[in-house]
Amino acid sequence: MTSPRDKGSHLPFWEAGSGHYGDTLGKQSIGASSSSEPLILSFLDTIPVQQGQVFTIGDYGTNDGYCSMHVISSIISQLRKKHGESLPIQIVYEDQEKNDFNSLFHRLSDETSYMSKFSNVYPLATNVNFYKQCVPDGTCDIILSSIATHWLEKLDMQFKDTYMHYFASEEEQRRFNTEADRDWTKFLRLRARELKPGGLLIVLHDGMCDNFQASSFVRDATPTSSRDSTLQEKNKLVEYTISDLGSTVIDLMLDFDSAWKQLREEGVISQKEYDDCIIAFAVRTATQLTSPFMEDNSPVREAGLSLIHIDELVQPCVFKRLWLKKLLEEGVDDRDSFAQNMVTAHRVWTQSSFASSLSDMRSAEERAAILDKLYLTLMKRIAARDPRSYKSDYFVGRLVARKE
Missing domain, CATH: 3.40.50.150 (Vaccinia Virus protein VP39)
Structure with a gap:
């Protein structure tokens, strides 16, 4: 606890x-x-x-x-x-x-x-x-x-309707x-x-x-965006410049935000638990x-x-490179492994923040199940993306x- x-x-x-x-x-x-x-x-x-x-x-x-x-x-x-x-x-x-x-x-x-x-x-x-x-x-x-x-x-402080600072309002920022x-x-x-x-x-x-504005990076609800579809036949990764990337691992941050909102919308967590989550x-x-x-x-x-x-x-991102290596050497487009590597790695620094927002009235088993569902939801979202263009650098x- x-x-x-x-x-x-x-x-x-x-x-x-x-x-x-x-x-x-x-x-x-x-x-x-x-x-x-x-x-x-x-x-x-x-x-x-x-x-x-x-x-x-x-x-x-x-x-x-x-x-x-x-x-x-x-x-x-x-x-x-x-x-x-x-x-x-x-x-x-x-x-x-x-x-x-x-x-x-x-x-x-x-x-x-x-x-x-x-x-x-x-x-x-x-x-x-x-x-x-x-x-x-x-x-x-x-x-x-x-x-x-x-x-x-x-x-x-807390942010309204998000867990981190660059999705916050101008006043909150x-x-x-x-x-x-x-x-x-x-x-x-x-x-x-x-x-x-x-x-x-x-x-x-x-x-x-x-000049980073998180709102300009919010993607469509569809898992595969237009930028992904143009790369389907290209066996290489998009090499982002600093201005193209905008911020560190920005697509991962967006998917985290969406996954946490999804748990609230599904009733897995309460509005208070959602609001109480912040990563400092x-x-x-x-x-x-x-x-x-x-x-x-x-x-x-x-x-x-x-x-x-x-x-x-x-x-x-090393995990994109591992995905591409398997694609080129074995002909296997293993997006599930890419997603699993990403989620296992970034659970390291995020889990305690999400866990601390869950109600003390919940049992340890219930809290663990909610966290597992969060990271499974995140994994599914990432697995639906094309690693070539995923901004996890x-x-x-x-x-x-x-x-x-």
Whole structure:
């Protein structure tokens, strides 16, 4: 059972130590960190390193470490080449108190982990959430956060007739943006305290276009839209630009919205349960990511943090690629597997929010059955789409800042 303070939050529901995140959603999320590895390594040599001091890497919002393991290994390798074996390297893994740290520890013990390749390396973990200070002032040389900072500290509002912010009314979005901006500024100020002078903060964030309007992406009720029908004979995926995609996994968000509404219309959930559902996360534009640095009398700049890089990219959906591979190699158009992969992955971060809106008067069995029906409804909707054009790609905003 979730508590009031957990409402809208992402909480793990799987068996601790099972590696479920890396086996599901991690397979899609890892693309953001993997494709950004060259960017991260290109800035690494700009960090001042003093012999005799510990070099500390922070991995914030790590989950089970699946998405960052290779990047951190590459950072250690580059440091070893330049500074030798004598440089002690410390990795601080951060996530919320209910995180599946057991899976992280299992990954660190695996023979493929960087721990089996390098010596004088010391991984640690903290369950202090990143809206608090996690380490003492001046501890970290580099702090990484990949697809995590969209989660808000809390959200003191609800939306009318939707579960997330960019389907909300203009007035609701204004109120939401005020809260989201507050949290983002708080995150940046805390990291500024934790970084050493010359240290770097690198954030990979779920993004959307500055001019994004969710209403322009609402599809027809028919499962196969006109854009799908033009691709029936083409054995390739649509390669979306940033402006075409609009926002991260936008078609999935639309299908989630429709599936939750369907349960209300069928009487599976009450109007109150529908209204009570909210996911406390913020998909941000590049302007929203950079605005704390641009403001007059910026508290972020006053804390010593300066923006040095911002860009955006589209990270293709791994599950669409798996679907296409099976189509080309086996001649099998397995849309059911595509839908199942998508739903299993994105159940990871959504289930706790939907569960927290269900009445406490319901039995555990009834609540579980409702959640299963929601994700089955979602799976059927996705299976009716053409994966070639399904907008399940990640829109990633990439920000680099330096502590002066």
